[in-house]
Amino acid sequence: MGKYKIEVCYSPALFPFYENREAVVVVTDILRASSAIVTAFMNGVERIIPVGTLEEARAYKEKGYMVAAERDGIVRDFADFGNSPYNFSPDRVHGNQIVYSTTNGTNAIHLASSGSQVLIGAYLNISALAGHIISSEKDLLILCAGWKNRFNLEDTLFAGALSRMVLEDERFYTICDAALGAIDLYDLAQGDMMGYMEKVAQRHRLRKNNLDDVIGYCHESDLTDLIPVLKDGHLVRL
């Protein structure tokens, strides 16, 4: 048995039962917040300020900040843009600070801050992330943002993928049922990820609003080595 344990938490509402102050906490919200945040760093954003409420986001907007804000996938009228990774293009984000509020992702980031380090994880940076976690020699806790505190499959599959990569280093182990379930579901899905995603609830939600164009992109692996990390309440490059 290894020294460092891997656990997966399927919902922010379950976080109190998994909390681990020694762990590196990876927050993931594959469709679409964590994929969008990683994309923003790829495209040169300087800093992302995650805020919980739309009121906070609006207050930042009035102070002149560029604001990304959505609820249930819909861009809010006062915001500069929403939650699609495609919105975080170099011309918009390069060198800028962006305030970001989303349905599920921001709350998860705030919760996770009780851990020893908070990282943002997506397929886009998964190998860099696994490498960093392994070299950090700490427990790993993956926090799935879920959907309004409900379990979702897309974050679970990512948790399985990341767990599997980190477990390749034999100093890591898991006896967490949620991690074991996530790994099994990832193994089942990974041969035909887009086929598997057909049944996922969030795909239907996005399709209804014509926002499902990003699903393929959000499942591309290793487009970057950048890892967003939470520092003094803001996300910056690790």
Next chain:
Amino acid sequence: MGKYKIEVCYSPALFPFYENREAVVVVTDILRASSAIVTAFMNGVERIIPVGTLEEARAYKEKGYMVAAERDGIVRDFADFGNSPYNFSPDRVHGNQIVYSTTNGTNAIHLASSGSQVLIGAYLNISALAGHIISSEKDLLILCAGWKNRFNLEDTLFAGALSRMVLEDERFYTICDAALGAIDLYDLAQGDMMGYMEKVAQRHRLRKNNLDDVIGYCHESDLTDLIPVLKDGHLVRL
């Protein structure tokens, strides 16, 4: 698409996000409370009084009731017996009322009482349960008792098995990610359930206390048609 939806809730702590007053709620705690409760009815128990705290259980004991009470798999000293289905033998339970308090199961039963009907589900009565749910023509919500509010695999596999059975009636459907994940995990495990159970955390907990002798029994299907139902706060035969 069918008329009646199936949803699965992986933890009592997530129940507020799944609550459905129109639904039949099936509470399951395969290792071991729901399997023990079904066994008690098979062996002629008259009524089971689920209580949340050990204090309540002790108070009933002092009033002369027979009490089953455990925490973390260990029988409490004041109790007549614990949580093993083997404890609920005919000579002990036939014609009796039993007060029952367990780590995870009792709390789940109390939560579920906001539904239109609360049933206790186990492999032991799974086909009878599926038949009753189908004929009840209502939504189905399966509440996994979990482990101290954490996700567990054994309850999830049962939720997948029951969902699959009920979905054979085309008036039922699911778009719930937790139900879909449970079905996939059940499909994966069901060819070699005892092999799959090797990795489940609860198996290790039970083995540590020499309590894992019941795992095979708790996964036997259709030993009875009896379905325990919650009525005025007590479990009785449907």
